[in-house]
Amino acid sequence: MKISQTLLLCIISILPLSILAKDHSIPGEFSLGIGNLTKYVGKIQSDIDGGRNYFAFNPFIRANFRTDIPWQKALNIEAGLTIPKSSEDSAVTVTNFWIQALIEHTFNQHFRIHAGLGIFFTYTAMDGEIQTLGNGMSTQQFYTPEDYQTAINNIVIVGGDYLFNKSYYLNGQLSVFNIEDGQERAFSYALSINYTFGNK
Numbered sequence: 298m299k300i301s302q303t304l305l306l307c308i309i310s311i312l313p314l315s316i317l318a319k320d321h322s323i324p325g326e327f328s329l330g331i332g333n334l335t336k337y338v339g340k341i342q343s344d345i346d347g348g349r350n351y352f353a354f355n356p357f358i359r360a361n362f363r364t365d366i367p368w369q370k371a372l373n374i375e376a377g378l379t380i381p382k383s384s385e386d387s388a389v390t391v392t393n394f395w396i397q398a399l400i401e402h403t404f405n406q407h408f409r410i411h412a413g414l415g416i417f418f419t420y421t422a423m424d425g426e427i428q429t430l431g432n433g434m435s436t437q438q439f440y441t442p443e444d445y446q447t448a449i450n451n452i453v454i455v456g457g458d459y460l461f462n463k464s465y466y467l468n469g470q471l472s473v474f475n476i477e478d479g480q481e482r483a484f485s486y487a488l489s490i491n492y493t494f495g496n497k
Contacts, residue, residue, distance in 0.1 A: 325364035330468065332357055332489025334379055334393070337474070340483050356380050357393070359468075359489055363401065373399040373411055377487075381422075390422045397454055410457040417474070419448040450474050458491075466491050 334355045359377035366372045379393040397415025404410070422445050456470030468489045475481040 325362060326493050328361045328363070328466075328491045328493040330359045330361070330489040330491030332359065332468070332487055334377075334485060334487045336393070336485045337483040338485065355382055355393075357487070357489070359491070361491070366400075369402075371401040371403070371409075373401045373413075375399065375415075388423060392420045392422075394418045394420070395452070397452070399454060399456075407460050408457065409460070410455075412453075412455045415452045415454055415472070417450045417452045417472070419450075421446040421448070464493055466493065 334357050335350065335353045336355065338351055340350070357377050357379040359375060361373055361375045363371050363373045374396075375398075376396045377394070379391075381390050381392045383390050395415050395417045397413055399411040399413035401409055401411040453473045453476050454470055456468060458466045458468050460466040468487075468491055470487045472485045472487070474483040474485065
């Protein structure tokens with residue numbers, strides 16, 4: 298799936314909820330945020346010395362629609378999209394998109410927590426060009442196909458918000474990939490700053 302199609306999917310996933318809420322006075326909030334995602338913490342080699350990734354610069358945008366449900370909880374529907382990022386050799390560009398449904402509990406005017414399930418898409422685009430990479434003490438040429446690949450994962454999410462006021466809040470999330478598989482299980486974390494508007 299191309300980046301333009303992914304952007305369109307992100308918009309149509311969340312924006313109609315906000316429009317319906319506003320037009321029909323459905324109690325709810327719509328928010329937009331920017332943040333940074335670190336994927337597969339400790340699972341990816343980050344340098345030739347065998348260092349692992351515990352932080353990566355991978356900015357994203359997110360959109361949320363939150364509405365009250367019974368039992369003094371809220372349903373939070375989120376969609377997010379990372380900025381396309383090139384690999385070290387620039388042959389591969391990776392973009393991530395996710396959509397998730399969260400149940401949320403508010404403790405007071407400053408703190409709320411949430412947990413839920415989601416689907417995480419990883420789009421990998423290869424440019425089809427010849428790459429010259431290190432191979433021991435020499436270099437070797439490798440061919441990359443001109444192609445798009447998509448990987449889909451189910452994720453479990455836990456997180457929380459710190460509300461500065463009615464408009465701005467800080468969000469932190471931990472996502473678990475392959476929770477049922479001890480060897481393949483991986484963790485990602487995200488931090489973002491968000492602005493709420495609409496029906497507050």
